[in-house]
Amino acid sequence: MPVPSTPNTTTGEGAREAALQLLHRRILTCRRCCQAGLLADCAPVLAAPTVSAVVLVGQAPGRLEPSAQRPFSGRAGQQLFRWLLAAGLESEADARAAVYLTSITKCFPGPARSGSGDRRPTGAEVELCRPHLDAQLRLLDPWLVIAVGQLAIARFLGAHSMDDLVGRVFTASGEEWQEGAARPLDHCGRPLILPLPHPSGASRWLNQMGHREQLGTALRRLRELLQASRGPFPALRDCV
Numbered sequence: 382m383p384v385p386s387t388p389n390t391t392t393g394e395g396a397r398e399a400a401l402q403l404l405h406r407r408i409l410t411c412r413r414c415c416q417a418g419l420l421a422d423c424a425p426v427l428a429a430p431t432v433s434a435v436v437l438v439g440q441a442p443g444r445l446e447p448s449a450q451r452p453f454s455g456r457a458g459q460q461l462f463r464w465l466l467a468a469g470l471e472s473e474a475d476a477r478a479a480v481y482l483t484s485i486t487k488c489f490p491g492p493a494r495s496g497s498g499d500r501r502p503t504g505a506e507v508e509l510c511r512p513h514l515d516a517q518l519r520l521l522d523p524w525l526v527i528a529v530g531q532l533a534i535a536r537f538l539g540a541h542s543m544d545d546l547v548g549r550v551f552t553a554s555g556e557e558w559q560e561g562a563a564r565p566l567d568h569c570g571r572p573l574i575l576p577l578p579h580p581s582g583a584s585r586w587l588n589q590m591g592h593r594e595q596l597g598t599a600l601r602r603l604r605e606l607l608q609a610s611r612g613p614f615p616a617l618r619d620c621v
């Protein structure tokens with residue numbers, strides 16, 4: 382199901398793409414966490430500057446991604462793309478073209494001390510990286526944010542148990558958004574939020590009772606939202 386993720390006006394589209402490329406160039410030179418002594422190696426990873434009104438925010442790049450220079454290219458990324466295909470996207474390439482993929486922090490944080498999976502970025506790293514994500518969201522003005530994993534979910538909805546959130550859709554103010562309600566047109570800074578669990582095999586959430594059904598519900602709702610996005614997009618404008 383190809384998703385018309387690129388807003389349907391030509392006047393602002395080129396300017397927005399140019400602004401996104403400029404923003405990417407700026408983020409790629411960021412070394413704040415190294416300067417602050419929080420990371421030994423700073424190598425931001427960004428997807429192609431796809432102008433899309435659907436933004437997916439994960440936790441942080443994985444180990445393989447700095448060399449691949451492509452987010453979600455590791456094993457967890459492959460699982461995530463399987464979920465996106467279940468939600469109606471046709472292929473990984475279709476998903477990468479239709480959805481702007483990014484993360485809460487942009488550099489690989491290193492392995493977890495437990496030896497299982499990647500270290501979760503600290504609050505200090507998240508705060509240092511926050512202006513980058515804020516700028517990405519301001520520029521793209523998404524109507525839908527897919528928040529993947531606890532850290533991304535907390536960024537948009539506050540600290541809640543995933544048990545209570547996966548399978549539901551929320552407004553930016555944290556109210557539940559009911560199925561069948563009209564897609565918000567004036568969404569500047571107020572996207573709908575659809576939470577998903579972290580796709581890493583290190584996450585045990587999916588193995589607990591009832592959670593695969595919750596994920597199935599979340600993917601069904603994502604499919605419906607992506608289908609609904611086939612209507613015309615409102616005029617582009619800057620959320621400043």
Ligand code: SF4
Nearest residue numbers: 411413414487488510
């Ligand atoms: S994680 Fe973010 S703030 Fe820290 S160095 Fe990388 S891009 Fe900069």
